[in-house]
Amino acid sequence: MSFLRLTTVRDLDGEPIATVNAQFVTSTDLPHTWLIIATADDESDDGYDDPTAHLGSYGPFADPDGARAWAEAHLAPYATRYTAVPLTAPYTYADVEKALGKPVRTSKELRPARADTIASYFKPYALTRLRYGTRTDTPRHGFTARETEHPELGPVVELTALGPDRYQRDRDHSVMQTVLNLDHPRYEVTDHHTQLLVRRLADAELHARADQAAARVAPHLAGLTTN
Structure with a gap:
């Protein structure tokens, strides 16, 4: 099979x-x-x-x-x-x-999403990870990824598209969301308009x-x- x-x-x-x-x-x-x-x-x-x-x-x-x-x-x-x-x-x-x-058999350990892992998924799409704290309208084109705790979702990775052009930022935001939704069903993506919050699903949820x-x-x- x-x-x-x-x-x-x-x-x-x-x-x-x-x-x-x-x-x-x-x-x-x-x-x-x-x-x-x-x-x-x-x-x-x-x-x-x-x-x-x-x-x-x-x-x-x-x-x-x-x-x-x-x-x-x-x-x-x-x-x-x-x-x-x-x-x-x-x-x-x-x-x-x-x-x-x-x-x-399923994993009993609930593991959170990791920023480094999520960021690696976007390398084939010419999306560069920038240091967290970089201003939104930076002349550089890319995104930030950081691990944080959401009051309702729990541990998540927060993704923010950056760059001088708002249209490009919106496009990159959409690309990241699409890549995760189509290619990585292990993760749940919540769209907060300017940020994407990425949560790693437990085995039971994924099943x-x-x-x-x-x-x-x-x-x-x-x-x-x-x-």
Whole structure:
């Protein structure tokens, strides 16, 4: 078994109808639809192709032949490599615990978000961390990150976009929020207009949210095909 992230569910016209952050288990032994995973022909540092360079996922398709036919028509002409994988309905943690006959092991330690960790997520987006206390309209372009205690949320990392241009600050604020929401479901982001407050979710909270996302998307996966 392996795990895939499906972030967008589309209707028969290809229009997005739901966005989720959930894990999906692939298996040839359970009922499923099919998904196309496209990979880039990128070369790694050692000169060899990197087959794990991920471009995107397409589907779900009703059967593997239909999935491959679509990929041959839409991806093969651009020399894009792809593979068709079976996709089951998403499991919840309750399903996993039932199959195992015991609770899923979770961390008992509630760990707070760390400023250094959060700041590292923004390096690929040309966002530079600046010293806390730098004035908002500094001529430098970047953001501050500091660990603090919120009266309602508890320990959080406070993010503030800085720079001479308000439009750019608003854009960077939005980029940071989007990166965390889409790529790091371990964290909860609260938007306070000029700051983002980032809280690290406990294991129990993370599992509950994954179960909720799985329950929302399961009916769509059961009834959709892509032509």
